Amino acid sequence: MTKQTYTLIFSLLLCLAAGADTFDSLVGPVTVGNSPASGRIRIPYITWGGDIATFYANGGLTTTKDSIFGKLGLDIELFPGDDFIGQVKEYLAGKTPALRGTFQMIGMCSETIGANQKTKTHVVMQLTWSTGGDNLVVRPGIKNLNDLKGKKFVLQKEGPHVGMLDDVLESAGLTWDDIKVVWVDNLGSGPGIKDNTYPASKFRNDPSIDGAFVISPDVTGLTGGVENTGSGAEGTVKGARVLMSTKQLSRSIADVYGFRDDFYKSNFSFVEKFVAGYLMACEELVKLMKIYEKSGSPEYTAILKMAQKIYGEDWFPTLDDVHGLISDCSFVGHPGNVVFFTEKNNLNGFDAFHEKSLNLALKLGYARTKSGFFPSGLDYDSKIFKENLSTIKTAAELTNREKFNAEAVEKQVLALNEGTLDENTLLTFTINFEPNQTEFSEAAYSQDFQKAITQASKFAGAIMTVRGHSDPTLTLLNVINAGLKKGIIQKTGSSGNYTYYLNGKVLDLSQTKNLIDSIMSGAFDGVPESNPRDTMQAAVNLSRQRAESVIKALEKFAEKKGLAIDKSQITPIGVGIREPIIPKPKDKGEAQVNMRVEFRLVKVSSEVTKDTDFDF
Secondary structure (H helix, E strand, O other), rough: HHHHHHHHHHHHHHHHHOOOOOHHHHHHOOOOOOOOOOOOOEEOOOOOOOHHHHHHHOOOOOOOOOOHHHHHHOEEEEEOOOOHHHHHHHHOOOOEEEEEEEEHHHHHHHHHHHHOHOOEEEEEEEEEEEEEEEEEEEOOOOHHHOOOOOOOEEEEEOOOHHHHHHHHHOOOOOOOOOOEEEEEEEOOOOOOOOOOOOOHHHHOOOOOOOEEEEEEEHHHHHHHOOOOEOOOOOOOOOOOOOEOOOOOOOOOOOOEEEEHHHHHHHHHHHHHHHHHHHHHHHHHHHHHHHHHHHHHOHHHHHHHHHHHHHOOOOOOHHHHHHHHHOOEEEEHHHHHHHHHHHHHOOOOOOOHHHHHHHOOOHHOOOOOOOOOOOOOOOOOHHHHHHOOOOOOOOOOOHHOOOOOOOOHHHHHHHHHHHHHHHOOOOEEEEEEOOOOEEEHHHHHHHHHHHHHHHHHOOOOOEEEEEEEEEOOOOHHHHHHHHHHHHHOEEEEOOOOEEEHHHHHHHHOOOOOHHHHHHHHOOOOOHHHHHHHHHHHHHHHHHHHHHHHHHHHHHHHHHHHHHOOOOOOEEEEEEEEEEOOOOOOOOOHHHOOOOOOOEEEHHHHHHHEOOOOOOOO
């Protein structure tokens, strides 16, 4: 049996297992036509903040002479492309040379558009990252992403949340076989959208569904707000809350444009001007938006009104709604495209998304074979970019991309440690170490380091705390010794079966918090050879040092592999003995369970991030 036969059978089995339609069958028969050679070019847009920059560049749905595109000599008619399957049909038929979607959505149709050389796609531009507009809402009982196994989720089929869920599962170490999925036709609520055909509605009406992938406008309807928990009143779902969003998982949904191969080759100048014009519009839009948020801007208000008119007041009744649509995404600009398309080993760049999106298409049965895309092929240092953009940077100049303010992060993490750390935890995993171990070698921990780097990279809007934990055995012994010598502890029983009393009450050594409170009150101070307060502080210091050692080893691993990491995203914490898994170990084996370093992805407020025009 040939390798190709194996591949075909394997792909068909995957398709049958997923129970999904191939993208070919969803599109149906379409005769591939030639791409438009000249004249007005039709380009699709979708309902997304990033597309408002396209409206601005074009001066509306049809290019105006004084617009950015108009001055570059382009003539474009923008048309709605929210029906992605319909968009692909027009693309194949040659009615438009462009595809507009998320990278993963274009991956779903990869086999369909790759079957003919004319329609193979060049992904020419990244517009934005979703940084808050897409959310996972869950019912009570799901505390973090470690709890998703066996749960049921609802999301739009062939939509942007398919790739988002895939990223969530991969980060949690799960597969699609570990969960159940309910597919619906629509992404969100709106005029003419029927009940039970979009995730929020299905989630509200079916209590067997544990979670829903929903867009921002539907979050309020389910929970009362991003930071709220549904009360059950006024249409909210009791106990429902946002577990996470693309505010944290900010490298999951990349919005892109792709162009047909025949058009790209015969109209490269058009493609280059289209990209340059869009990036020029981004620079101006971001600048005007900052002015608008500070003191108001008639120019920005005019852009909001234009977008509201295009999308319709039924969908966006107020200008604040339109502004919110823009705020849910982050423009990547010219720097982001340089990083996305040219940076080697970029875990969130073109190569990584390319491979992942093709695998996802196979995994879910949209494709039977891999059929790849071409990268943009643009020279980002060329004349058209240099003469028209103010944010020109080379890849070498974009290596330092620290997103967080270290001082603010440490302050916020300390505050979270006082009580709400678990509520803000997205994902966690641990590694263990031997007594007196200070080195964390690549040989022993490479898989863990790769996992941590991948998670931190995808959840670029969250911070990763590396928390060192110590075993409490020595502290417990010092408590007993000091207490006996001071006469505040009495014991009864025999060796191996003692019962201890503190001030006449049974001393439960497994009640860590109570014990720490007693130690900190000074109850056991004054016995130099057995001072639990000093022992406990030494454990905090040692566990902090271990966390720092792990981070250094992680950074060394990333450097060796050529992987870019944001050092400002990773924070060491010395937990000491405060959170033992086994509070009162019986032997060395149980003590070793407590000796661990824990990686936690944690939600933080936007105040700890550095201000930047473009997110890359």
